[in-house]
Amino acid sequence: MADPAYIVNGVLTDGEAWVAIAHETLSLPAATVTWISTDDGQVGDFSQYMDLVIITYSRLTGTGGAVNTENKFNLNNNADTSLYVTQQLRADGGGSAHAGLDTGDGFGNCGQVPGSGADANIFGCSVLTLFDVNSGKYKSSLCIYAADTDGAGYTGINGGTWKSQAPITEIDIVNRSGSHAVGSTFSMFGVLPRMVA
Amino acid sequence: MAVIEAISTTYLEADAANVTFPSIPQTYEHLQLRYTLALNATVNSYQRLWLGDGSIDTGTNYSNHYMTGHDSTAAASSDTGGTNGIYLGNAVGEIDRSWAAVTIVDILDYVNTDKNTSVMINTWAGGLNANADYVYFASGLWDSTAAVDTIKIDNRYASNFLRGSEFTLYGLNSS
Numbered sequence: 221m222a223d224p225a226y227i228v229n230g231v232l233t234d235g236e237a238w239v240a241i242a243h244e245t246l247s248l249p250a251a252t253v254t255w256i257s258t259d260d261g262q263v264g265d266f267s268q269y270m271d272l273v274i275i276t277y278s279r280l281t282g283t284g285g286a287v288n289t290e291n292k293f294n295l296n297n298n299a300d301t302s303l304y305v306t307q308q309l310r311a312d313g314g315g316s317a318h319a320g321l322d323t324g325d326g327f328g329n330c331g332q333v334p335g336s337g338a339d340a341n342i343f344g345c346s347v348l349t350l351f352d353v354n355s356g357k358y359k360s361s362l363c364i365y366a367a368d369t370d371g372a373g374y375t376g377i378n379g380g381t382w383k384s385q386a387p388i389t390e391i392d393i394v395n396r397s398g399s400h401a402v403g404s405t406f407s408m409f410g411v412l413p414r415m416v417a
Numbered sequence: 418m419a420v421i422e423a424i425s426t427t428y429l430e431a432d433a434a435n436v437t438f439p440s441i442p443q444t445y446e447h448l449q450l451r452y453t454l455a456l457n458a459t460v461n462s463y464q465r466l467w468l469g470d471g472s473i474d475t476g477t478n479y480s481n482h483y484m485t486g487h488d489s490t491a492a493a494s495s496d497t498g499g500t501n502g503i504y505l506g507n508a509v510g511e512i513d514r515s516w517a518a519v520t521i522v523d524i525l526d527y528v529n530t531d532k533n534t535s536v537m538i539n540t541w542a543g544g545l546n547a548n549a550d551y552v553y554f555a556s557g558l559w560d561s562t563a564a565v566d567t568i569k570i571d572n573r574y575a576s577n578f579l580r581g582s583e584f585t586l587y588g589l590n591s592s
Contacts, residue, residue, distance in 0.1 A: 234423055270585065307551065309484060317491035317493075319485075319487065319488065319491035349519075351519040352517070358543075360543060361519070362519060362539050362552075377486070377539060377552055379486075379541025379542070380543075381516065381541075381543040412423060413423055413428075
């Protein structure tokens with residue numbers, strides 16, 4: 221088994237603090253994008269990172285549905301509706317500010333994206349950070365997103381907490397209004413702390 | 418050369434009133450501060466960012482501009498010339514020690530002595546009580562053209578950062 225890049229000839233070093241873990245560009249519609257920790261000490265092993273960052277540029281497939289819809293994330297296949305909390309702050313399509321506290325859902329919110337009813341070729345952006353993913357703290361997140369749909373859309377920031385002290389070992393990005401469309405991209409990065417004094 | 422380097426990580430093994438990053442290398446293009454923290458008292462407190470060149474500037478040379486989402490209330494406000502540095506958002510007093518406020522602060526062009534220093538802040542502080550559940554998006558200004566080589570984070574009110582809170586400062590390189 222090869223060492224991670226930050227171990228050079230058996231010595232711990234501080235190199236790139238951000239490590240590209242995985243990337244998906246969908247060639248077929250997908251209901252879920254899933255990443256599972258490889259648990260092998262390699263790049264895909266979540267247990268070595270302080271934070272995880274997920275960058276998405278996506279929309280839903282099909283036609284005729286809602287113009288905007290919300291991507292969600294699920295951690296460790298845990299859909300316990302009592303454990304997820306999301307505080308939203310966003311600008312709606314009409315230009316008004318909106319805030320809302322979401323509980324009682326078995327998912328976290330990772331931002332609005334264009335739905336199947338949006339004009340063709342419009343995608344929405346989001347940057348989701350999951351903090352201190354291996355700590356004994358509840359797992360909190362920040363998501364900044366932008367999804368203008370040419371006359372409608374949303375931009376905003378979500379703060380969220382999964383009330384579990386378990387380390388994060390699996391992440392699913394889903395949309396319960398449909399499937400992620402062909403061409404949607406999903407990238408995950410690991411953020412390392414300072415490791416050498 | 419790494420694009421993003423971890424300059425320093427402070428993991429609190431005991432409760433602490435503040436965290437300071439001194440002697441920040443002047444070799445990066447931008448800085449990013451990322452942390453997760455909790456408080457060791459029942460008092461709610463917002464966190465403050467102080468900047469300095471050689472020593473921390475605790476004067477009235479800071480301004481703030483921010484948006485908050487709390488339950489169903491969206492709000493915005495600002496101030497200038499106050500005595501509390503740059504606001505980093507509001508952590509919740511001890512309800513359950515597992516809750517942690519999370520924050521990302523971007524500090525751009527910090528060595529440029531022709532520009533004042535502006536920062537961008539994103540914070541989430543949950544807790545599921547009346548004083549908790551704030552998402553916070555803000556800008557802060559240090560009204561000084563001095564380079565930044567020292568950063569300090571503390572609490573406005575009588576709280577310490579709880580053991581287990583973690584702070585990391587990153588340096589971003591350009592080409």
